[in-house]
Amino acid sequence: MKKIAKDRLSLLWPRIALNYQLFLPIAEEKVVNFSRWEEGAEVDLATLKTANSPKDIIFPQTETYLNFKQEGKRLELEMAGGRKDYLVFGVSPCDVASINLLDKVFLDEPVDQFYQEGRQKGVIIARACLNPAETCFCSSFKINPALAPAGADIATWDLGDSLLWEAQSEKGKELTADFDDLLEEVSREEQERLEQVKTGIADQLKDLPLVNLDPDLIEGGLNEIFASEIWEHLYRRCLGCAMCTYVCPTCHCYDLKDYDGNKCGERFRCWDSCMFSDFTMMAHGNPRTTQKERVRQRFMHKLVYYPNNYQAYACVGCGRCTEKCPVSLDMVKVIKKLGGERNEL
Ligand code: SF4
Ligand code: SF4
Structure with missing residues (x-):
């Protein structure tokens, strides 16, 4: 496990953006949503539940299949596609779980090629949810907000002045190696603190108003x-x-x-x-x-x-x-x- 100091994130974003379309939780007029990062954007990693989910990036609201052109009796068709590499940073465990559910639909036979291409081009960096809202009931669906969710390429945990960082897939390992100069090793004390934080979440979940939904x-x-x-x-x-x-x-x-x-x-x-x-x-x-x-x-x-x-x-x-x-x-x-x-x- 590694960590990145929060004050180094401003160095991380432009590095990622060199090779990926980078999407982050960004506040605009007090609404936080995953938006394309650009220099000066108001990144808000404290807001755990964005207004819209990252579904908007993985399965866009509109997506062109093909373009057509008619010349006399001739009709020319040109398939669209060619999504660019993208990275979504800060996806909560429930939203990662939702991507797994979309995968079952779109990657089952017959495979949806547009969705498949989008998933292959994407990197998902999850962020453990250390402060579930009163409207949350993820545990009713056996999702643990404090754990690294299956399906993310990298999992992160917010420990105040730094983010703990753990690669979960091959893509995640490659990316971790690319940013090695910005990452540091995690001390034993920090690992212990993480375990305490996870236990604290389990206690918080018990007190949520919707915990009895099943x-x-x-x-x-x-x-x-x-x-x-x-x-x-x-x-x-x-x-x-x-x-x-x-x-x-x-x-x-x-x-x-x-x-x-x-x-x-x-x-x-x-x-x-x-x-x-x-x-x-x-x-x-x-x-x-x-x-x-x-x-x-x-x-x-x-x-x-x-x-x-x-x-x-x-x-x-x-x-x-x-x-x-x-x-x-x-x-x-x-x-x-x-x-x-x-x-x-
Ligand atoms: S259930 Fe609520 S949000 Fe959904 S369509 Fe009806 S009024 Fe709108
Ligand atoms: S609580 Fe369930 S049904 Fe409601 S928006 Fe979230 S995933 Fe959809």
């Missing part, structure tokens, strides 16, 4: 949960705004569209949302014609359909939907209504 306690299979009467009441206040799906790090539905600029244009994909009335509209109409069906689809997908396919819930307990839904219709509410809550410990 989706494993939800009884019934697909048919019973689908037919549950909770959907009759829950959906009524939904605005269909799709905020919940856009901020969710695991939502991954998209639409394919053509921009036709008369004789030239492009085919691109863009995020879509199961909360929209025209989602999956087909020639015969929409398979889910009411908001009740759409709300149920979102939660059934995360708690039943995805687990049936990939043996994991499609939620990491980041709490963004809890914070952002304007009418408090979120994952916490649904899990509780379905009986997924332990009695007070």
Whole structure:
């Protein structure tokens, strides 16, 4: 294990940016999001939960598939792609876990080549979450915010004046070697302090308000949960705004569209949302014609359909939907209504 002094990070960023598009948690008008770093940017490593998740970088909101050009009867097609190498620094363990969930969808057969290229070009540097928010419930999905999450290339822990740094993959080891002159060895005392910090997180988790949420306690299979009467009441206040799906790090539905600029244009994909009335509209109409069906689809997908396919819930307990839904219709509410809550410990 290595460490980097915080006052050397200003030397690290430009070094990384020589070879990668560097994304960091950056504050702009008091909102912290992963943004492209440039000299003078207000880097905010203290904010653990960015407004949007790093999904925006790995699976961009819009992405061009191909460009086309028409000349007479001739149509020329040119595949897009060619993503640049990029590095995302400061990804929290729940967001790393969400990337693992996206991988299962996009890298399973048939492989999504655009996503695959994006993952191959990317480096993920995780940052342990040493101060979970009251809206967090990652431990309900067996994520430990203090541990180095599988799936990151490098894990870091904030020990005040320095970041402890541990390579986790081949890419991570190469990068660590590249920055060896900025890194230092970790002393035995610092290692012991890290262990104390990890224990402190375990204690903090026990005191979080949502610690008793446990989706494993939800009884019934697909048919019973689908037919549950909770959907009759829950959906009524939904605005269909799709905020919940856009901020969710695991939502991954998209639409394919053509921009036709008369004789030239492009085919691109863009995020879509199961909360929209025209989602999956087909020639015969929409398979889910009411908001009740759409709300149920979102939660059934995360708690039943995805687990049936990939043996994991499609939620990491980041709490963004809890914070952002304007009418408090979120994952916490649904899990509780379905009986997924332990009695007070
Ligand atoms: S559940 Fe909330 S955030 Fe999601 S579409 Fe409905 S109102 Fe919007
Ligand atoms: S459903 Fe809500 S809590 Fe779960 S990952 Fe998505 S935004 Fe986070």
